[in-house]
Amino acid sequence: MKGERLRRMIDLHAWLGMVSGLALFVAFFAGAINVFHHELHHWQEAYHGEPAAAPMGMDRLLEQVTDQYPDARKRLYLLPDAEDPGVMWFESAEDDWVTAHAKDFNTEGVREEVPRSALADFINELHFALGIPNPGWPINIGMTFMGLISVMYGVALFSGLLIHWPKIRKEFFALKHEGNMRRYWKNLHNVIGIISFPFHLIMSVTGAAMGMFTVVAVLLGALVFGPQLRGVISEETDVWPAVDSQGDTVTMPLMDDVLSAARHELPELTVDWLEIRGYGDAAGWIDVAGSVPGYLGHHAHVVLDPTLGPLRVIAPGQRSVNFASLSPVYSLHFGDYGGLLVKLLYFALGLLGSLLFVSGNILWCERRSDRTGxxxxxxxxxxxxxxxxxxxxxxxxxxxxxxxxxxxxxxxxxxxxxxxxxxxxxxxxxxxxxxxxxxxxxxxxxxxxxxxxxxxxxxxxxxxxxxxxxxxxxxxxxxxxxxxxxxxxxxxxxxxxxxxxxxxxxxxxxxxxxxxxxxxxxxxxxxxxxxxxx
Structure with missing residues (x-):
């Protein structure tokens, strides 16, 4: 590479890295912990000893929640934990998602005011949106900002690869201080970048894809396709259309029967949650969501009507092009496709990535001061x-x-x-x-x-x-x-x-x-x- 072009690449790499470095440090450090988001949800729950009585089951919990909170009938999520099932729904009065667990109710069936930690959700928000609150706009400001950062991050990775490729073997074994702290941090920065380059490439591509999806959809709708694009996106991304209620009611099936019916359609399904739209409505439906082990794009859905008739199955080998492309993106980004070993690898690479961005910013400051004082x-x-x-x-x-x-x-x-x-x-x-x-x-x-x-x-x-x-x-x-x-x-x-x-x-x-x-x-x-x- 010619000297002038190399200098331009170095400047581009440094500027993009400095601009995005602090945001990426937050995203990577919080993201390393957020790899274990599911486990953290359990960890954050306060333990006050064994409950005096066994908590109610899934069906009784759903009845209690929907009777006491009618808005929950429109859309709720059931977490089928064997010991303590939970329900999550959107409460319009609070303008937020509300979570209740079976142990939150006493023997009379009235929900106790149990303080709930939101630590796992907060760490997740730090990761994908820097903790920036969403004011309810069509575009999530924090998530969109991180999408832009991911784009700059990808360019910085590409320019860094061009800079270091000719001397990659030499720099891989150059972790020493050679007389000053700056040399040590430079070598450490280069070694971490070389080792974890594939991981960072995955994070930049998938982060940009998820963060910029809404922006691209809005721009295409406004400038190219018009308002009909929104309907097409909903049709392609929703597992089933929204409930078109006719006012007819129905007795909801037992949740154990729902799980059995889903596994009948997809025997290898591991259930994570159930989404229920239109609880008690004849036009409603139930989405049994989970995974099929052994696939990169492992996410799966079995959609059933209230009579347990199958409406749709989304699984490896039974997906539309949209779901077949989106599932690997989410899996690669969150590292949930390979069990505990892959999660631990993502955790370690996330912490190393945090160190990479700190050292990159330090190097930029020192290099600039060497040029100008x-x-x-x-x-x-x-x-x-x-x-x-x-x-x-x-x-x-x-x-x-x-x-x-x-x-x-x-x-x-x-x-x-x-x-x-x-x-x-x-x-x-x-x-x-x-x-x-x-x-x-x-x-x-x-x-x-x-x-x-x-x-x-x-x-x-x-x-x-x-x-x-x-x-x-x-x-x-x-x-x-x-x-x-x-x-x-x-x-x-x-x-x-x-x-x-x-x-x-x-x-x-x-x-x-x-x-x-x-x-x-x-x-x-x-x-x-x-x-x-x-």
């Missing part, structure tokens, strides 16, 4: 990167702590608010602090605190709920993952301290920087700053 803008971008990354990591840890602690206090009703509020507060405080503190001192203190935050979560869980924190499979898995995060942060801290002891830090890392010239530091000043890491 350590200016205020370079110092600001470095400090902002450190503040956002520390705020996200520690903020998520405090959301976990609030999720476990508050249900056992008089503030139990504020658990969902506290999970989001604590995250936002810590993020704002740490970003503000990072913009004023020495980057070296700030990083040292945050890396000292962060591992203990994640270590404290399983300890708190064990202290509050005893053996249930480890005897229940999903709880045990999530707690082990949190300990793994703590261990990874501890390793990063040790490497950070090692580099500071062995190599003089870049001027940007120490003290304040003037607008045009670096701050010249004495040996004593450098030793004082570096001593913080010890």
């Amino acid at each position: 350590p200016s205020r803008s370079s110092a600001f971008l470095l400090r902002l990167t450190l503040g956002v990354c520390a705020g996200v990591v520690i903020g998520i840890a405090f959301s976990f702590l609030a999720s476990k602690l508050l249900p056992h206090t008089p503030l139990a009703g504020l658990v969902a608010v506290a999970e989001r509020g604590l995250f936002a507060l810590i993020l704002v405080v740490l970003v503000a602090w990072s913009l004023r503190a020495s980057p070296l001192r700030f990083s040292s203190q945050m890396l000292r605190i962060a591992p203990f935050c994640y270590l404290a979560i399983p300890l708190l869980h064990t202290g509050l709920e005893g053996g249930h924190a480890w005897l229940e499979a999903d709880n045990r898995l999530v707690n082990l993952l949190l300990l793994a995060v703590a261990a990874c942060l501890w390793v990063v801290r040790r490497q950070f301290r090692k580099r500071i002891r062995q190599a003089e830090p870049h001027p940007l890392w120490v003290g304040k920087v003037s607008a045009d010239h670096p701050k010249h530091l004495t040996d004593t000043e450098l030793e004082n700053e570096a001593a913080v890491t010890d």
Whole structure:
């Protein structure tokens, strides 16, 4: 590659990486945890000991919910847990989804006011929309923004591949500091990028496809196809048309019979949830959704009418072109196609991806300061990167702590608010602090605190709920993952301290920087700053 073209590729890679780096750090760190979204839903539920009486079954739960909340009849989801089935429905008065479990009802059938954590949903929102609330517009602002970020991310990956391809073998074995911290981070950044390039390519393509789908559909509808496109999209993406009620009622079948009928149509189906449209309406239908193991696009649906007559089967080998293309996209993005081993691989690659974006932003700031001198803008971008990354990591840890602690206090009703509020507060405080503190001192203190935050979560869980924190499979898995995060942060801290002891830090890392010239530091000043890491 010619020198001028190579320089352009390096600049393109650096600018796109810097613009998208902070958003991608949030998405990857939250996404690594969100790989175990289903397990986290179980982990977040407070445990107060065994219930005095056995909870009601699926059929009684559906009757209770639909009698007490008539709006739930229009559309509800049933989670067929054998011990504690749950129902989720949209409550128009609250303008939100409401979840009830069988153990939320007492012997008289009245729902108890049980505080519910929303931690799993919050982590999911951080991953796909940076936690940006959706004001109810046709386009989800946060998700669309992440779709645009994914597009830039893909271009940065392509340009990075062109830059490093001629020397990929040499850089793969170049993880050493060679006299300064910048060289170490550069080599680490390159090695992580080379190892995980296929994973990042999958994330960029699938993230862009999901994030930009609504935008592309709206633009095509407005500029090319007209309003009829919306009907075509609904027809192709919905498992069955919306209920056209004629006012005729019907007795709903038993849910065990529904599951048996679905497995009769698709014997290998593993059921995850049931969607019921028009509960008690003769024109309604039931979608039994789940997976067929052994396929990349493993998602499957069996749609039944209230008399258990089959309406449609969507499964590997029985899909339209649309479903056949969408199912692998979701599977590849969420890593739910290969069991626990693939999920653990996605978890590890997600954490490595977070480190990739931090190191990329640091390299950009240092490289820019080497060209123009350590200016205020370079110092600001470095400090902002450190503040956002520390705020996200520690903020998520405090959301976990609030999720476990508050249900056992008089503030139990504020658990969902506290999970989001604590995250936002810590993020704002740490970003503000990072913009004023020495980057070296700030990083040292945050890396000292962060591992203990994640270590404290399983300890708190064990202290509050005893053996249930480890005897229940999903709880045990999530707690082990949190300990793994703590261990990874501890390793990063040790490497950070090692580099500071062995190599003089870049001027940007120490003290304040003037607008045009670096701050010249004495040996004593450098030793004082570096001593913080010890």
